[in-house]
Amino acid sequence: MTPHELWTALPQDARERVDAFVVRRKRIMAVKEMWESGVVPRPDLNDCLHLTAVRTEILADRLVPLPAQDxxxxxxxxxxxxxxxxxxxxxxxxxxxxxxxxxxxxxxxxxxxxxxxxxxxxxxxxxxxxxxxxxxxxxxxxxxxxxxxxxxxxxxx
Structure with a gap:
């Protein structure tokens, strides 16, 4: 499943939760949200990982800053x-x-x-x-x- 296909298959509330996790840099939680969204057939783990990477690029200007590590x-x-x-x-x-x-x-x-x-x-x-x-x-x-x-x-x- 392509990222676009998976994104359009997700219910709107799941999309909002995925983006909220992505913005907070909680990638595994975003993947879990997609995995448990009820999309049939259940998306492949790699498809969820790929969509998370795509959403991270799309939302790059909204990501919470990484903590200082100087x-x-x-x-x-x-x-x-x-x-x-x-x-x-x-x-x-x-x-x-x-x-x-x-x-x-x-x-x-x-x-x-x-x-x-x-x-x-x-x-x-x-x-x-x-x-x-x-x-x-x-x-x-x-x-x-x-x-x-x-x-x-x-x-x-």
């Missing part, structure tokens, strides 16, 4: 944690829209998963990697995780 803002988030980080950790993740670089603060006590500080999803990883290094330097902690090579398997698609 060194000063992230240092403020790190200071607000229950304790000072022992390290920062970078981790690659992927979703239906591509690769995501996650930055977390590792707290010494209690040990566990790093506390999220930032996430980036883009094609050029130079700035996020530089921001993570600068933040680690400012906090005086090691930065663990992937280097400057980019996401794993990025060329294998």
């Amino acid at each position: 060194v000063d803002t992230l240092a403020g988030k790190a200071v607000a944690l229950p304790g000072p980080p022992a390290a920062l950790e970078l981790e690659w993740d992927g979703d239906s829209w591509g690769w995501i670089l996650l930055l977390g603060a590792v707290l010494p006590d209690p040990p566990g998963r790093p506390r999220p500080l930032a996430r980036w999803q883009q094609a050029d990883w130079t700035e996020p990697l530089a921001t993570a290094r600068a933040l680690a330097d400012r906090l005086g902690v090691p930065l663990r995780g992937p280097g400057d090579d980019g996401p794993p398997y990025a060329g294998a698609e």
Whole structure:
């Protein structure tokens, strides 16, 4: 099903909810709305993902701004944690829209998963990697995780 066919098949109230999710950058919720809209036959997951991408382009001027992820803002988030980080950790993740670089603060006590500080999803990883290094330097902690090579398997698609 093309994006146009799916969009026209959706009831008006579902279209409004899809656009509201897209504007708030809640892509998975937009896909869920399409999936559960009652359109028969039920749209394919890839069709829903494609329409979400199309609606994101159409509504680009209305999208809520992404949170600031500069060194000063992230240092403020790190200071607000229950304790000072022992390290920062970078981790690659992927979703239906591509690769995501996650930055977390590792707290010494209690040990566990790093506390999220930032996430980036883009094609050029130079700035996020530089921001993570600068933040680690400012906090005086090691930065663990992937280097400057980019996401794993990025060329294998």
